[in-house]
Amino acid sequence: MAGGAERYTSCASFPNATASLDLAGGRGYAGGVTRDPTPSPLTWALALVFLALLDGVVTRTSVLWGPTAFEHTRDIRKVVFAQTYQAARKLYATTSASPARIALLGNSRIWLAARETFLQPELARLAPGPETSVYNLGIFGAGLGDMEVVSRHLGRVRPSLVVLAIGSSDLLATPSSPLEGLPARLLRVGWADGPLPPRHAVDRLDRWARTVWPLYRFHEFARAALEDRVVRPTRPETFPDHVRSTRAIFAYMHGEQAAAVEQAYRAWRARPSLAAFVDYLRVGSSGHVEMVRNRVREATLPSLESPAGRVLDALLARLAANGWRAVVLLMPENPLLDGDVAGEYHVAGFSAAAADVIRTLAARHHFILVDGRRWLPAEAFLDLDHVLPELSGFQRPLAAEIVRALRS
């Protein structure tokens, strides 16, 4: 069929017409010439070609993946989005010639404890030779469902080893410890439903669109990156490459409140007890204390048939199906919780029950389980869940386990 251009009324037919060059093809007054708004199929085909080019220009270049300020936000309301973006960049925009690529899946526990800048030197010390590339894909607040969604992208880095770093509380599926959240919504791809089916049909359509169309998959990140380049947030500050003192980490986390937090931390070190530790936490991290208490109130003992058990099973099945070697790491637990006889901050027996579920599932898929729950003393902990970045020394036993797994 003739396209819109062919159906235009020519100037020759209307010698008095004063039409300007019509690019948009809209029907309207243009010097007395009324145009047909219907673009030709060729125009649409060309538009699709341009769209594919634009897609590539955005999603395969520094337009999307270049340094941004928003990814270094210290605004706790935005940090999950920022870290999901960083994980996506590591998966989609990092190339490594290293023969050993280690992908770390987890949440804030591993994000803080095994920063690339802490872990890679330890790996180099234990296994001299070609550099090992570490991809820390941890995201604050990520549940097992989020990790399962991140694992759908792991083929991008062709990992030599996947370390799934989980804590016993990750087997909860409660408001205080949800199975999935923002990372799963931002990174969901795949044709088939995962272990946590979409709540609405539109979510499935969204996942399919993200699967086939990179620009749509990353449209939230693209928007943030473009906004970032126009209006840079003030005072971005990257997480330190190395942490030399508690004062440094408190300064990063608590800003002006750091001195008070440091003082409280010193007080608990002088009188080591669970009560003193909670007093220290209440100075700068009262939200964490409340979250832990809520988690205890909501907890039910985990099982293989629970939603968390099914998600973990699906995650491990994907790792196995892709032929990736994997280590399931039970993250360190704060020994101070042994003194929580009132059960205010932990549920007696929960950790052991969770470990049993995780051990059974790891064995089902022939993966190594490393139980790191007792790796570290209380003074290595930042709070009830997290170890002190670098200062804890967590990177040393982790590096040893990685080297052992790579050589096995």
Added chain:
Amino acid sequence: MLSAAEPGLRLPAMVVRALLYALAIAALVIFAPGAQHVFIYQGF
């Protein structure tokens, strides 16, 4: 004044129009509502 109907301008007009369509679709996708950027993490 020029007209897109001029034989010599049909192809450039179609190309520019297609480019504008592509830009418009890309802008709609990028700035369409998406997952909430704000997600309050309570871990600390």
